[in-house]
Amino acid sequence: MSSLLDTPVAAPKDALPSRPAGRWRAALGLIPFVGYLLVFLGGPLYFVVSGALSDPDGRPTFDNIITSLTQPQYLAAFRQSLLLSGVTAVIGAVFGTFLAQAVLTSRPASPLRRIVSTASGVLAYFGGVPLAFAFIAALGQTGLATAWLRGVGIDLYASGFRIDSLTGLGLTYVYFQIPLMVILITPALEGLLPQWREAAENLGASSWAYWRHVALPVLAPAFAGATLVLFGNAFAAYATALALTSGSIPLVPTAIASALSGNVIAGQANVGLALGLDMVVVIAVVMVAYLWLQRRAARWNRR
Amino acid sequence: MRGRRWRIVVLALAAIYFLVPLVAAAEFSFRKPGGGYWFGNYLAIATNDALLTGLLTSLQIALFTAIVVIVLVVPTAVWVRLRFPSLAGVLESATILPIVIPPVVMAAGIAFVQANLDAPLFRTLFSSSTAALTPFYVVLALPFAYRAVDNGLAAIPLRTLVEAARNLGAGMIGAIVRVVLPTIRSAVLGAAFLTLALVLGEIVIARILLYTDTFPVAVVEVGRSAAGVSVALSLASLVLTWVLLLAVSFVGGRRVARRSSS
Numbered sequence: 084m085s086s087l088l089d090t091p092v093a094a095p096k097d098a099l100p101s102r103p104a105g106r107w108r109a110a111l112g113l114i115p116f117v118g119y120l121l122v123f124l125g126g127p128l129y130f131v132v133s134g135a136l137s138d139p140d141g142r143p144t145f146d147n148i149i150t151s152l153t154q155p156q157y158l159a160a161f162r163q164s165l166l167l168s169g170v171t172a173v174i175g176a177v178f179g180t181f182l183a184q185a186v187l188t189s190r191p192a193s194p195l196r197r198i199v200s201t202a203s204g205v206l207a208y209f210g211g212v213p214l215a216f217a218f219i220a221a222l223g224q225t226g227l228a229t230a231w232l233r234g235v236g237i238d239l240y241a242s243g244f245r246i247d248s249l250t251g252l253g254l255t256y257v258y259f260q261i262p263l264m265v266i267l268i269t270p271a272l273e274g275l276l277p278q279w280r281e282a283a284e285n286l287g288a289s290s291w292a293y294w295r296h297v298a299l300p301v302l303a304p305a306f307a308g309a310t311l312v313l314f315g316n317a318f319a320a321y322a323t324a325l326a327l328t329s330g331s332i333p334l335v336p337t338a339i340a341s342a343l344s345g346n347v348i349a350g351q352a353n354v355g356l357a358l359g360l361d362m363v364v365v366i367a368v369v370m371v372a373y374l375w376l377q378r379r380a381a382r383w384n385r386r
Numbered sequence: 387m388r389g390r391r392w393r394i395v396v397l398a399l400a401a402i403y404f405l406v407p408l409v410a411a412a413e414f415s416f417r418k419p420g421g422g423y424w425f426g427n428y429l430a431i432a433t434n435d436a437l438l439t440g441l442l443t444s445l446q447i448a449l450f451t452a453i454v455v456i457v458l459v460v461p462t463a464v465w466v467r468l469r470f471p472s473l474a475g476v477l478e479s480a481t482i483l484p485i486v487i488p489p490v491v492m493a494a495g496i497a498f499v500q501a502n503l504d505a506p507l508f509r510t511l512f513s514s515s516t517a518a519l520t521p522f523y524v525v526l527a528l529p530f531a532y533r534a535v536d537n538g539l540a541a542i543p544l545r546t547l548v549e550a551a552r553n554l555g556a557g558m559i560g561a562i563v564r565v566v567l568p569t570i571r572s573a574v575l576g577a578a579f580l581t582l583a584l585v586l587g588e589i590v591i592a593r594i595l596l597y598t599d600t601f602p603v604a605v606v607e608v609g610r611s612a613a614g615v616s617v618a619l620s621l622a623s624l625v626l627t628w629v630l631l632l633a634v635s636f637v638g639g640r641r642v643a644r645r646s647s648s
Contacts, residue, residue, distance in 0.1 A: 109469040116462040120480070124487065124525045127495025134498050178400075185396040195397075201576075201631040202404070205624065208530055208580050209587040212602045213620035214407075216609065220617050221410030228406050258407065261400075263485075266533070315486030322489070322589045326606050336490040340594055343494055356498070359491040366486050374479055381475055 128363065134356035147357035157358060160333040167249060167334070168317035171256040176310040178257075179264025180272075180302075186265070187272050200269075203262035211322025218255045218327065222246045247328040255323050260313050267312060271305035271380065308376035315369045318362070335362055408621070415618035427618035430608070437619065440604030447516050447600065448585040451523045452578040455531045458524070460574065463535045464562055467544055478536070481529040492522060493594040500595070515597040522591060527584050531577035538573025539566075575634045583627040 138144045151157050186199045206214075221228040222239070223246050229239055245251055275298055283293040321336035335358060342355030418424040431437050466473055500512050511517045547569065551561035567574065589602040598607070601623070609616030 109465075112465040112469065113462060113473075116458055119458055120483075120525065120528070123521045124484065124492070126499065127492045127522075128487075130495040130498040130502075131491055134494075178396075181392075181396045182400050185393040185400075188393060197632060197635045201635050202628060204530060204534075204576070204580050205583050205628045205631060206404075208583045209624055209627070211587050212589050212606060213587060213624045216613075216617045216620045217407040217411040217624075219613070220414035221407040227410035227413045258404070261403075266530075312482055312485060319486050319488035319490075322587065322602075325589060325593065326609075336488060336590070339490050339494060340590075343497060344594060344596075356494055359488070359494045362488050362491055366488070370483070370486065373482070377475065377479055 131356050131359045131363065134353055135360035137353065139353060147353045148360065150354050151357040151361055156333060157335075157338055160335045160338045161361070163249060163333055164318060164335045167253055167256065168314045171253050171260050171317050172310050172313035175257050175260025175264050175313050176268075176306065179261040179309075179313075180268050180306065182261060183265045183269045183272055187269065199265065203265045206259055206262040207266055209259075211320070212326045214255055214258050215323050215326035218251070218258070219246055222251065222254070247331055249332055252324060252327060252332060255327060256317050256320065259320075259323075260317060263316055264309055264313060267309035268302075268305065271302055271309075275301065304376045304379035308373045308380060311369050311373045311376070315366050315373075318365065318369075408625075411617050411621045415614060415621055417614060419614075427612075427614040428622065430612070430615040431619060434608065434615070436599075436604045437601070437608060437615075440599055440601040443515050443599050444585055444601035447520055447523060448582045450516065450520045451527055451585055452581040454520065454524045455527050455577065455581055456535075456574055459528065459531050459535050459577065460567060460570075461559075461562055463532060463539055464544065464548070464566055467536075467539055468548060474536075478532070481532040484525050484527075484529050489526065489588070489590040490594065492525075493591045496522060496591070497595060515592070515599055518595070519592060519597055519600070523581075523585055523588060526588065527581045530580045530584075534573050534577040534580060535570065538570035538576075542566075542569050572634050572637060576631060579627055579630045579634065582630070583624075586623045586627065 135147055136143055136145070138146065182199070186196055189195050220226055222244075223229065224240060226246075232239055279297050279301075280293055283297050288296070319336075321334070321340070324332060324334055324337065325340075339355045339358045339362075342351050342358065415427050416423040416425070418426065431441065462477075466477055470477075500508075500518075503512075544566065547565050548558075548561050551565045552558070556564065586601055588600075589606060592598070592600045592603050593606075597603070602620075605616050605619050608619075
């Protein structure tokens with residue numbers, strides 16, 4: 084590192100002006116990032132929207148959208164997807180907040196902190212395939228956890244549980260929802276100043292009263308915003324379902340994938356794109372709510 | 387000490403919930419068909435061609451993805467912190483987008499693009515998994531990479547370092563490459579390993595677009611006939627990535643500790 088610093092000074096060619104030379108000039112620095120997102124995220128989205136709104140010959144139509152919102156099998160898929168995302172988002176958010184707080188109140192730089200923060204990154208990111216296999220190994224017919232539970236007298240499969248059911252899928256989703264919540268909520272928890280607690284205690288508040296009247300109201304927008312991100316995360320996720328169930332649970336992504344890759348019935352691909360557009364609309368609503376909550380949450384950061 | 391008990395309960399519950407599937411997966415991965423335990427499932431990577439080429443393809447994609455991600459994220463994060471502190475919140479929200487954009491929808495859009503671009507150049511690009519998938523994996527990898535790098539920048543006196551470098555005659559790019567990058571290298575390595583995790587776990591886009599020679603797709607395929615191999619390899623990829631991240635975290639942490647104690 085020091086050798087890098089000791090190397091001779093480079094010629095100061097094309098150095099940008101160090102004084103603020105107009106915001107438009109500085110905005111040029113953001114072009115690569117924003118441009119990349121526009122092309123490689125915006126591009127596919129544009130084609131989803133335009134494909135959803137046209138028939139196979141390219142004429143504009145709303146038929147695909149109407150089909151995607153009226154066919155019973157698609158409605159069932161939306162119901163299942165919304166239920167799965169909603170339940171796992173709330174469970175993940177509540178438990179993730181407790182876990183994040185438990186880790187934050189441990190000693191700084193303790194191994195626990197490193198383990199939880201790195202594991203959160205890996206698990207929130209890895210998602211899909213490995214988790215599905217781990218859960219099959221644990222809670223499948225011959226899984227270790229299934230065998231242990233049978234040993235203490237709880238026979239999961241006799242009581243109707245299956246790992247490739249909606250419940251099993253939800254259990255697996257929580258496994259990446261909690262780590263994502265830990266990542267998202269930790270900054271907000273760190274923003275709770277110890278002075279607030281001290282002030283509340285000096286005024287005679289119990290620990291419960293502090294949480295009820297000070298900490299929770301401050302946290303509420305950040306918590307709700309993070310819960311929305313978790314909802315969107317689960318709503319968008321497909322890898323786990325793909326690896327765990329091979330399509331036996333009707334979720335919206337499953338319906339899209341089969342409309343896209345299945346036999347090419349005329350117009351099916353466009354219905355798949357219309358389902359994609361429906362998903363994007365749901366996500367957009369969630370994101371608008373998230374941004375609004377984020378602004379509320381940011382109020383407490385200005386200090 | 388107040389509040390001890392709930393912490394222990396929460397941490398114990400988390401340990402049970404998070405460790406049981408991993409332990410079960412480990413146990414399952416060592417099971418020998420017909421009883422007993424062996425190491426054979428892990429050795430399948432050496433004998434199964436589809437898995438080996440898949441792993442090589444995915445590592446190649448991970449490398450290119452990580453490079454593009456870092457080239458995009460580090461200068462942008464530095465620039466936002468120096469010039470647009472007011473924009474930090476907006477950009478952080480923008481990086482949430484790829485978490486919630488369904489990969490299946492991205493795949494649908496990409497399929498549509500590929501079907502409609504048939505110039506020879508594009509056809510060559512689309513025929514290679516690495517060239518076709520890397521640009522979109524970059525998008526998926528941006529959110530956590532941006533967070534990781536931005537956290538790294540928050541921990542250093544960025545403005546002072548950049549101004550010092552500029553005073554000594556470095557250009558903006560030189561300052562970023564030769565001063566900022568080395569000081570946040572553990573954050574950058576963390577972002578790179580998270581990218582590796584993403585690439586080793588992403589299956590939706592690759593599967594729908596029929597790029598079946600990537601590692602996760604091969605692992606799922608092999609699982610149809612030999613579940614033990616799938617469990618073994620996915621567990622190995624997960625644990626390996628996590629150990630890499632943990633190592634970076636400890637090395638980075640020690641460096642900071644040493645600096646503050648001296």
